[in-house]
Amino acid sequence: MLPRVQRVRLGKEYAGRRARVWADEHTVHIVIDGELITSVASCLDADNLHELSMRGAGRAGPPPAARAAGRLGRLEPGTVIEVDRKVDLSGVTRLGSAKVTVGYELASQRVTLRLDGHLTHVVHDGVLAKTLPAPIDAEQRTGLRGARAVTSELPAPAAGAVHVEHKVPADGVETLSTPRPRVLR
Known part of the structure; x- marks a missing residue:
């Protein structure tokens, strides 16, 4: 250089x-x-x-x-941006001034954060690891260090079974897909 x-x-x-x-x-x-x-x-x-x-x-x-977003100027609506980041030991990384908690399971790993509309997709080793709410709006995205416009498809999530750990409620009824209605007293 x-x-x-x-x-x-x-x-x-x-x-x-x-x-x-x-x-x-x-x-x-x-x-x-x-x-x-x-x-x-x-x-x-x-x-x-x-x-x-x-x-x-x-x-x-x-x-x-893809080309770096910093030279793209103003982004067209719907432009998807990717940035590569290292996750710290507590499972957190940064997008500009915003903290993004991606999870301790990705601590010390390099991930790609794909900003698509109001979502942030976390990609690790070419596999969709998780999806989170986007912590920054579209106007802030071109200023991100290492940002690039993306035209490729989002990678698929890992195939196979998943496991989730929950504390079983006192009534012994576990709900995985939707939250249980709460009785307000």
């Missing part, structure tokens, strides 16, 4: 690892070991790209992900 023009902070956990950089005038994608680490808006212009090719950069081929 050209440090005077474009810098991308990856974090200490990637120190010493070989990164593959895909760049054009709109987006910079960073891929490590075949996994997309981040996509950011590009600060590079045609002259910068030419300079990189003169320094030995080769033809990039197709982009590994």
Whole structure:
């Protein structure tokens, strides 16, 4: 990269690892070991790209992900945005200033948060892990670090049985799909 023009902070956990950089005038994608680490808006212009090719950069081929949202400007209604985030030890990550609790089962994992309308889909290892309410509105989405527009389909949830743990109420009646009506006294 050209440090005077474009810098991308990856974090200490990637120190010493070989990164593959895909760049054009709109987006910079960073891929490590075949996994997309981040996509950011590009600060590079045609002259910068030419300079990189003169320094030995080769033809990039197709982009590994969609264009970064930071260069898309105002989003059309219905545009779906994705961002990659690391979940902390307590199962929380951030979208801008908003905290998103994705769950302790994904602690210390890298997830993709897919913002679609009023929903946030949490994708882990190519599988839909859960769906939550979106913590930010559509106007805030283009400003998210690493945001990119998405045109692909949402991945399917994991196949197979699920388990849920509940405390059995005093009357011994367990309800899984809908809440029980409450008697107000």
